[in-house]
Amino acid sequence: MEIHEVVKVLGIFILGLSVGSFLNVVIYRIPRDMSIVYPPSTCPSCKSRIKWLDNIPIISYLLLRGRCRYCGSHIGMRYQLVELITGISAVLTYTKFGFGLDFLFYFYFVGSMIALTFIDIEFKIIPDQINFGGLFVGLVFSVVKSIKEVSFEPVISAIVGSLVGAGFLFFIAYLYLKIRGIEGLGMGDVKLLTFIGSYTGWFGSLFTIFFGSLVGAVVGVVLIKLMKKDYYYEIPFGPFLALAGLIYLFFGEYIEKFYFGGTG
Numbered sequence: 001m002e003i004h005e006v007v008k009v010l011g012i013f014i015l016g017l018s019v020g021s022f023l024n025v026v027i028y029r030i031p032r033d034m035s036i037v038y039p040p041s042t043c044p045s046c047k048s049r050i051k052w053l054d055n056i057p058i059i060s061y062l063l064l065r066g067r068c069r070y071c072g073s074h075i076g077m078r079y080q081l082v083e084l085i086t087g088i089s090a091v092l093t094y095t096k097f098g099f100g101l102d103f104l105f106y107f108y109f110v111g112s113m114i115a116l117t118f119i120d121i122e123f124k125i126i127p128d129q130i131n132f133g134g135l136f137v138g139l140v141f142s143v144v145k146s147i148k149e150v151s152f153e154p155v156i157s158a159i160v161g162s163l164v165g166a167g168f169l170f171f172i173a174y175l176y177l178k179i180r181g182i183e184g185l186g187m188g189d190v191k192l193l194t195f196i197g198s199y200t201g202w203f204g205s206l207f208t209i210f211f212g213s214l215v216g217a218v219v220g221v222v223l224i225k226l227m228k229k230d231y232y233y234e235i236p237f238g239p240f241l242a243l244a245g246l247i248y249l250f251f252g253e254y255i256e257k258f259y260f261g262g263t264g
């Protein structure tokens, strides 16, 4: 790697850390119905306003040893984890898609998946702001691609992807409710598929459902064995859908080739 490439990757990593810092605000505030722009960051414990100098990802954590400057209470490791994951994801997104307009759209998807994963694990919901915000951005992205490629194909693919994924999951949820009389799937998961499908198209959205269910089922069985109780219904589905969607975003062409065959 040449030196300017190293500097570029480092810059993108730092950009990712800052986005991760913002995602922490999203993860904390959206499920609590708080504004994500106002007020500026405060300590979750004593509500003191955090100075921008104390808000630098990772570095402030090391300097303050994970404590609030004012009240000394511990700031959870989750904040650092989210920042680090987002920083690494930014570099991976750059490696795959390069740096340009596409990067912004793809990184929006990646960042949303990270945020909703942490929200769904803690609150068992996927906020509409993330699902419908993502669907909107996904559709805008498809329009941009259509203009670039002078073809309706990307827009059609995005619309069909949203409808097929969400429609299929809605149908499963409906069957589940009819047959077992319990709500096994949340509408948040169905709405999430409109977002993911707008990026991945119909095949990617179906892959997301099947692969997400498969991994979710394996993890569910393992957790039941470990916990020795009926843990299954407490496991949110969103993180598995997010993981599967991300895998498709990064490896979709290989998955399609594997599935449909073909040469070259």
Ligand SMILES: [Zn+2]
Pocket (backbone or CB within 6 Å): 043, 044, 045, 046, 047, 048, 068, 069, 070, 071, 072, 073
């Ligand atoms: Zn504090």
